[in-house]
Amino acid sequence: MIEIDEARARVLACVGNASAVTLPVTEAVGLVLAAEAVSDVDVPPHDKALVDGFAVQAADVRSGRMPLQVIEQVVAGVVPTHMVVPGTATQIMTGAPLPQGADAVVKVEWTHVDPGASPPRVQVEDAGVQPGQHILRHGQLLRRGDRLLPAGHRIRAVDVGLLCETGCWHVSVWRRPRVAVLATGNELVPAEQTPGVGQIRNSNGPLLSALAREAGCEVVDHGIARDDPVALRSSIERGLGEDVLLLSGGVSAGVLDLVPDALAALGVERVFHHVRLKPGKPLWFGTRSREGGRTLVFALPGNPVGSLVCFELFVRPVLRALLGWSPAVLAPVSVWLATPYWQRSDRPTLVPARVARTASAPATVTPLPWAGSSDQRPLGEANCLACFPAGDCPYQAGQRVMIYPLDADTHDPSYGQPESPA
Amino acid sequence: MIEIDEARARVLACVGNASAVTLPVTEAVGLVLAAEAVSDVDVPPHDKALVDGFAVQAADVRSGRMPLQVIEQVVAGVVPTHMVVPGTATQIMTGAPLPQGADAVVKVEWTHVDPGASPPRVQVEDAGVQPGQHILRHGQLLRRGDRLLPAGHRIRAVDVGLLCETGCWHVSVWRRPRVAVLATGNELVPAEQTPGVGQIRNSNGPLLSALAREAGCEVVDHGIARDDPVALRSSIERGLGEDVLLLSGGVSAGVLDLVPDALAALGVERVFHHVRLKPGKPLWFGTRSREGGRTLVFALPGNPVGSLVCFELFVRPVLRALLGWSPAVLAPVSVWLATPYWQRSDRPTLVPARVARTASAPATVTPLPWAGSSDQRPLGEANCLACFPAGDCPYQAGQRVMIYPLDADTHDPSYGQPESPA
Numbered sequence: 001m002i003e004i005d006e007a008r009a010r011v012l013a014c015v016g017n018a019s020a021v022t023l024p025v026t027e028a029v030g031l032v033l034a035a036e037a038v039s040d041v042d043v044p045p046h047d048k049a050l051v052d053g054f055a056v057q058a059a060d061v062r063s064g065r066m067p068l069q070v071i072e073q074v075v076a077g078v079v080p081t082h083m084v085v086p087g088t089a090t091q092i093m094t095g096a097p098l099p100q101g102a103d104a105v106v107k108v109e110w111t112h113v114d115p116g117a118s119p120p121r122v123q124v125e126d127a128g129v130q131p132g133q134h135i136l137r138h139g140q141l142l143r144r145g146d147r148l149l150p151a152g153h154r155i156r157a158v159d160v161g162l163l164c165e166t167g168c169w170h171v172s173v174w175r176r177p178r179v180a181v182l183a184t185g186n187e188l189v190p191a192e193q194t195p196g197v198g199q200i201r202n203s204n205g206p207l208l209s210a211l212a213r214e215a216g217c218e219v220v221d222h223g224i225a226r227d228d229p230v231a232l233r234s235s236i237e238r239g240l241g242e243d244v245l246l247l248s249g250g251v252s253a254g255v256l257d258l259v260p261d262a263l264a265a266l267g268v269e270r271v272f273h274h275v276r277l278k279p280g281k282p283l284w285f286g287t288r289s290r291e292g293g294r295t296l297v298f299a300l301p302g303n304p305v306g307s308l309v310c311f312e313l314f315v316r317p318v319l320r321a322l323l324g325w326s327p328a329v330l331a332p333v334s335v336w337l338a339t340p341y342w343q344r345s346d347r348p349t350l351v352p353a354r355v356a357r358t359a360s361a362p363a364t365v366t367p368l369p370w371a372g373s374s375d376q377r378p379l380g381e382a383n384c385l386a387c388f389p390a391g392d393c394p395y396q397a398g399q400r401v402m403i404y405p406l407d408a409d410t411h412d413p414s415y416g417q418p419e420s421p422a
Numbered sequence: 423m424i425e426i427d428e429a430r431a432r433v434l435a436c437v438g439n440a441s442a443v444t445l446p447v448t449e450a451v452g453l454v455l456a457a458e459a460v461s462d463v464d465v466p467p468h469d470k471a472l473v474d475g476f477a478v479q480a481a482d483v484r485s486g487r488m489p490l491q492v493i494e495q496v497v498a499g500v501v502p503t504h505m506v507v508p509g510t511a512t513q514i515m516t517g518a519p520l521p522q523g524a525d526a527v528v529k530v531e532w533t534h535v536d537p538g539a540s541p542p543r544v545q546v547e548d549a550g551v552q553p554g555q556h557i558l559r560h561g562q563l564l565r566r567g568d569r570l571l572p573a574g575h576r577i578r579a580v581d582v583g584l585l586c587e588t589g590c591w592h593v594s595v596w597r598r599p600r601v602a603v604l605a606t607g608n609e610l611v612p613a614e615q616t617p618g619v620g621q622i623r624n625s626n627g628p629l630l631s632a633l634a635r636e637a638g639c640e641v642v643d644h645g646i647a648r649d650d651p652v653a654l655r656s657s658i659e660r661g662l663g664e665d666v667l668l669l670s671g672g673v674s675a676g677v678l679d680l681v682p683d684a685l686a687a688l689g690v691e692r693v694f695h696h697v698r699l700k701p702g703k704p705l706w707f708g709t710r711s712r713e714g715g716r717t718l719v720f721a722l723p724g725n726p727v728g729s730l731v732c733f734e735l736f737v738r739p740v741l742r743a744l745l746g747w748s749p750a751v752l753a754p755v756s757v758w759l760a761t762p763y764w765q766r767s768d769r770p771t772l773v774p775a776r777v778a779r780t781a782s783a784p785a786t787v788t789p790l791p792w793a794g795s796s797d798q799r800p801l802g803e804a805n806c807l808a809c810f811p812a813g814d815c816p817y818q819a820g821q822r823v824m825i826y827p828l829d830a831d832t833h834d835p836s837y838g839q840p841e842s843p844a
Contacts, residue, residue, distance in 0.1 A: 050796075073677065077607065077621060095609060095622075148802055158629075166623075191447075200517075206583065210580075254474040255515060380570055382580070
């Protein structure tokens with residue numbers, strides 16, 4: 001039996017290099033840039049009008065030479081063909097390229113067009129026109145070759161506009177890990193069925209699939225394998241082609257805990273079995289070489305909360321490493337305990353809990369009533385796992401406790417600064 | 423020109439009833455329960471062993487009547503057929519149903535099986551066996567009919583196991599809103615192309631699509647419409663069948679700002695045009711009836727940051743209302759300003775900014791250097807919009823500022839408690 005930190009270190013040591021792929025940015029939201037994003041254009045690509053109005057020579061207006069002859073109308077997407085010279089103006093729309101010769105734009109609200117004149121003439125009523133007014137200069141915002149987002153940046157929806165504008169439609173990102181999920185156990189029926197006497201529904205399989213998918217992976221759910229050496233082996237084999245295989249059940253000391261033997265028979269090399277942890281002690285971890293890399297195999301406990309705890313402590317860091325997150329392991333966050341808690345175990349214990357945060361006050365955490373590793377009920381209310389060190393020890397409200405976030409909302413890396421355990 | 427709050431109230435008043443659909447829970451992660459989730463089973467469904475070992479009568483062991491005759495082996499998924507009577511025991515595996523007559527389970531580590539005996543016999547080395555030990559009683563965790571998650575709960579990956587276990591494979595959730603996106607402008611080329619002279623890439627369309635998709639919607643991107651009344655009308659018409667149509671560009675005062683007229687010609691009724699807001703003033707909003715509801719049409723400014731601001735302030739609340747979020751509008755969060763800031767505008771101004779949070783200290787926000795509504799560069803670093811009221815006013819570090827979160831991580835409703843503006 002090894003400690004949590006050592007188990008995690010051994011798991012992460014088995015993660016190979018992530019692979020980069022090129023995707024359209026709209027399919028890359030949530031993934032991490034494998035290479036920095038660099039602009040291939042100047043922004044704006046030309047001197048451009050920031051308002052609807054008239055492009056003029058400021059000196060013309062300031063000296064009161066009015067009206068000005070309107071020589072052209074320029075809209076966005078069109079290149080001006082006439083030069084603005086003294087005594088002339090070009091009607092211009094927001095975003096349109098500034099004609100040569102013009103050095104200012106006057107808002108349409110400050111102008112008056114003579115309706116009867118031909119050619120048309122415009123009177124400007126703003127004598128305070130300044131050169132450069134309402135103009136964005138060529139390349140003022142961005143230059144070709146400017147670095148926009150660094151390698152390692154996780155692409156968010158809000159980044160998509162900038163990337164599109166600057167020629168980064170195709171981005172190089174770390175590809176989604178492929179994860180196979182297989183639940184084992186004679187007592188299991190598919191979650192969509194009604195269990196018979198002695199049976200229960202498969203909840204671990206869908207739970208692990210959902211967690212891996214939410215983490216950004218492509219998931220293949222292989223359903224349920226029976227506790228039969230031959231059937232088990234053939235089901236496991238189908239999952240060994242992916243980056244990660246998650247099994248649940250069959251790793252304890254029971255007569256039908258056949259998973260470790262089946263894995264050994266398939267050439268999966270054991271890295272460790274059992275972690276000093278509650279729940280989650282039976283965790284088995286090993287690897288097998290395959291073309292292009294190694295498959296990481298986690299055989300998780302059959303109890304759903306044990307399975308969840310192992311996912312959060314050991315599987316999630318692996319998925320993050322493959323996804324290019326740096327660091328792959330978020331240091332757990334230390335928060336104030338909101339209520340007293342009695343810890344009684346010879347193993348570090350992870351308890352479903354709810355962390356409450358406000359923008360103006362430090363976060364506090366409340367462990368939820370919980371009947372142990374097969375009790376999923378508190379998970380509906382939980383948004384983190386609170387971690388209590390091994391030992392028999394009463395904790396008081398106000399003491400520091402480490403938490404591992406449980407839902408996407410609390411996975412924000414900026415959520416908490418790493419701190420040492422209480 | 424109306425105020426932000428009034429614009430939002432008018433927009434939300436146009437949102438019809440959301441529609442519920444039934445989905446497999448694995449496809450419902452991120453969606454909101456339209457009806458409470460109720461268990462259809464007792465959990466556990468039978469008295470069950472919590473460890474691998476032997477089911478016994480505690481009194482037998484405590485009185486030292488040893489060894490016990492092993493009458494049966496029970497594994498998970500199998501129903502015991504023999505009753506445990508004084509002098510007998512049943513070998514039992516974790517999760518298996520307890521045989522009748524037994525009132526305790528002894529861990530296998532505390533037992534010794536006589537290898538030569540036939541029938542097999544077991545010696546128990548734990549004289550302190552208590553009735554009820556290592557047994558989870560039928561229905562101890564959950565009863566059929568128990569309410570697991572309330573209507574209004576947003577399903578997270580971590581909820582999937584509980585829902586599967588309790589017969590909630592099919593859940594009733596508010597369906598994903600369908601959103602059409604259409605960018606307008608002669609100057610636009612598709613984001614994957616290289617712009618010619620006077621042209622720019624379409625960044626608004628992909629940005630709005632990504633934001634709506636990240637918010638949980640099904641998105642149809644209709645690409646780019648030219649500034650031509652006929653082409654524009656036919657493109658707009660294709661998007662009017664969805665719940666929401668997002669247009670960008672063509673809503674200012676330019677000669678080719680044809681969108682309001684095209685919408686009017688298609689029977690879209692204007693609710694308002696122009697909001698006292700910077701950037702985002704040209705926002706146009708209207709609705710059109712269709713079979714089964716109303717299409718909400720937002721014509722957003724062509725400048726990308728203006729478009730983003732309008733999405734966050736007006737479109738996101740609509741999408742949340744359709745998705746069943748309650749409240750649909752998250753009260754903006756008030757945080758401490760980290761650096762001084764000069765606000766100079768006659769309109770409330772939203773500035774790309776970065777909020778820094780830790781678990782142990784109040785959040786602070788830093789407005790980012792920004793050249794105005796066409797400058798998307800700070801968005802790569804921003805994770806919120808900081809909102810400054812209209813007026814010419816210097817703000818000091820330490821003053822309170824309202825922020826609107828910008829990325830999924832900061833959309834967590836528990837992130838900040840509503841507070842009144844500074």
